[in-house]
Amino acid sequence: MTSSVEDLLPETQRALLHRIARAQSEGRAPSLVAAVAREGRVVWAGARGETDGQAPDAGTQYRIGSITKPFTAVLVLRLRDEGLLDLNDPLEKHLPGTGVGDVTIAQLLGHHAGLGAESPAPWWERTPGSMRPGLADVLGERPVLHPAGRTHHYSNPGYTLLGSLVEAVRGASWAEVLRREILEPLNMDRTSVQPAAPHVSGWAVHPWADVMLPEPAVDLGLMAPAGQLWSTATDLCRFAGFLAQGDERVLSAQSVEEMRRPSGPPQVEDWDGGYGLGVQLARRRDRTLVGHGGSLPGFVAGLWVSVAEGVAAVALANATSGPATSTVAADLVGIVADAEPRIPEPWRPLPACDQPLLELTGPWYWGTYSYGLKLTADRGVELQPLRGTGRGSRFAAQTDGSWTGLDGYYAGESLRVVRREDGSVDHLDLGSFVFTREPYDPGADVPGGVDGGGWRGLPG
Known part of the structure; x- marks a missing residue:
């Protein structure tokens, strides 16, 4: 029986609506809209309130602020995948004259370049971009505040530089490249640089009275790659699915997975969060979430996806200091994932039995630590501790008969079989660690040798 994405249960839908x-x-x-996607398909959408005389829905545009940043990051990763740049390149190699020194493209993507958080006054989010016609106006006289690569310091001007990098390498505007390379392939026809009806207006709500003040919706100019976009809950659910799975028309699954890895350590006070390459990372109740929050005057937005559980959620509101939409989106993911957990794929045998590999499976010992090795698809293997603590990892097969670690402590490390002259297996070598069939096997090449007296009890 094949699995399919079904509508949510009534009690789950009510819990979402209540949230x-x-x-x-x-x-x-004034209004809030939200949507939930499961396995890449929108399975629920809801809205509350009204604004500008209309009741919004999942197809109504809101401004999404810094959720724009993952889009800019995707454009940069595309340039890398095409061989037009390296993430370790200094920005100045491709965009000279910025005055930011040797900061790299990767450091800008992960907010580890040490740049200031904001552009010089007046506040860029409430003033037109025409007031900052050049990069010097965005960066100011002191663009770098911290040593590059040493600390995470969120930087909006950093993403202005990345947008200008895209323009310099592509020879076209950031907006045009975005439309051509992301929005059109992903069928995100309700996401745009300028608002397109139906859309809502942004409002400031008085902190001590139920009255409102309209917020300006300015064109951010050079700062657009940091926060310009307008979008809908439906379109952002589609983008969340892309962040989980990738799309060969835009960015491979491997490159999207790279975006989701931490680009550096979080701040000491924020161990439950981090930043990848253009995406925020968070831990909520033992759940790993990937996405981004966003805000501009009059708007707040949140997008999160649990890749492991196949659930994504988006929440959008049109108030400057309104609902904590990032928290709302995370809660919506949790409501669905907890109430209707993902149904595992059916077990299926491997397409063929590789007898030499099969003989390597079973228990292995690193000293007195016990591990189990099992086969995975495409001649890969997995090595996991059988009891107690230990470091496990998955390994991908290489053409020379070795394997390369995919995750954990052994990511990138080489696992190989070491054989005796007669062809029998002596041990497994994993980055110089020797795994033998018996604990401290006296017949194997164990570093430091094995005491000839063998195992013994407590001396009398």
């Missing part, structure tokens, strides 16, 4: 209703009411937002 966004509470968020809109307690957050005092």
Whole structure:
């Protein structure tokens, strides 16, 4: 029987509606819309409130602020995958004259370049981009505040530089490259640089009275790659699916997975969060989430996806300091994943039995630590501790008969079989660690040798 994506149960839908209703009411937002996708398909959408005389839905545009940043990061990764740049290149190699020194493209993507958080006054989010016509106006007289690569310091001007990098390498505007290389292939026809009806207006809600003030919606100019976009809950669910699976028309699954890896250590006070290459990372109740939050005057937005559980959620509101939409989106993911957990794929045998590999399976010992080795698809193997603590990893097969670690402590490390002169297996070598069939096998080449007296009890 094949599995399929089904509609959510009524009690799950009510829990989702209750969560966004509470968020809109307690957050005092004129309106809030949200949507949940499972296995890449929208399975629920809801809205509360109204604005500009209309009741919004999942197809209504809101401004998404810094959720724009993952889009810019995808454009940069595409340039890397085409061989037009290396992430370790200094920005100045491709965009000379910025004055930011030797900061690399990777450091900019992960906010480890040490650049300032904001551009010089006046505040760029409420003033037109025409006030900052050049990069010097965005960066100011002191663009670098911290040593590059040493600390995570969120930087909006850093993403202005990345947008300008895209323009310099492509020879076209950031907006045009975005439309051609991401929005059109992913069928995100309700995501745009400028608002397209139906869309809502942004509002500031008085902190001590239930009255509102309209917020300006300015064109950010050079700062656009950091926060310009307008989008809908439906379109962002589609983008969340891309962040989970990749799409060969835009970016491979391997490169998207690279975006989701931590680009550096988090701040000491924020061990439950981190940043990849253009995406935020978070831990919520033992759940790993990938996505981004966003805000601009009049708008707040949140997008999260649990790749392991196949669930994504988006929440959008049109209030400057309204609901905590990032928290709302994370809660929506949790409601669905907890109430209706992902059904595992059916077990299937491997297409063929590789007898030499099969003989390597079973228990192995690193000293007195016990491990089990099993086969995976495509001649890969997995080595995991059988009891107690230990470091496990998955390994991908290489053409020379070795394997390369895919995750954990052994990521990138080489696992190989060491044989005796007669062809029998002596041990497994994993980055100089020797794994033998018996603990401290006296017949194997164990570093330091094995005491000739063998195993013994407590001396009398």
